[in-house]
Amino acid sequence: MIASMKKNGLLLALFGFASAGLVSLTYEGTKDQIAEQQKRQLIANLQEILPADLYDNEPHNDCRLLTSEQYLGTSSPQQAFLASHSGEPVAIAIETTAPDGYNGDIHIIVGINWSGKLLGVRTLSHNETPGLGDLIDTRRSDWVHAFTGYRLESDKDKRFGVKRDGGDFDQFTGATITPRAYVGAVKNTLIYFNQNKDSLLLAPRCQGEIGDQQ
Known part of the structure; x- marks a missing residue:
């Protein structure tokens, strides 16, 4: 029983690390795209009001x-x-x-x-x-x-x-x-x-x- 709990805990920990790594990689891969999109939206707003x-x-x-x-x-x-x-x-x-x-x-x-x-x-x-x-x-x-x-x-x-x-x-x-x-x-x-x-x-x-x- 204890061995099973330890095994499940280890699996959960590994899953957590993997999920965190995936989120980090996704952010790194999209942050430039997000920044560029924000810049385009800002320029569009400025062009409308100035x-x-x-x-x-x-x-x-x-x-x-x-x-x-x-x-x-x-x-x-x-x-x-x-x-x-x-x-x-x-x-x-x-x-x-x-x-x-x-x-x-x-x-x-x-x-x-x-x-x-x-x-x-x-x-x-x-x-x-x-x-x-x-x-x-x-x-x-x-x-x-x-x-x-x-x-x-x-x-x-x-x-x-x-x-x-x-x-x-x-x-x-x-x-x-x-x-x-x-x-x-x-x-x-x-x-x-x-x-x-x-x-x-x-x-x-x-x-x-x-x-x-x-």
Whole structure:
């Protein structure tokens, strides 16, 4: 009986080592492919929210790290991508987080020109309810396009709210929490930009592959 138990234990241990080795090999064989896919997705997002005729650099290669739990939704550094023309900054795309989504964090990227006007907003990832809160995804609706062209008039700009709260942005039928959190995150990002515009160029640069800071 004891010999049988030892044998089974040894087999389980060998199986565990083999499984761990297989997982490790699979990761090593796919990590470059995953990194390249993340890079392509990031570039696609930047191209959607930063008009190409504004800049002559490659914003995905000019990545800075910004930290503000109050305005960017997390204590962890967020990535920001600078667009420039002839060496002068013309726009920035800032990753931010709405920590108060219905089902948790909503990760967003916000494009802003250097005068503070919103160029575009896209959802990077979320866990909102399918058929309700997921209307923040451009594959489900064009709701996020409503932000384009807005400029924050003050930190208390009441337009940055859902219509139920007296703001300009539509809420979703049966799902007000998601758009309320989203609009708040975009507004906070604009506040952060306006307050820190002069120091953004001094922010530390990203380390490692783009897209892997979160």
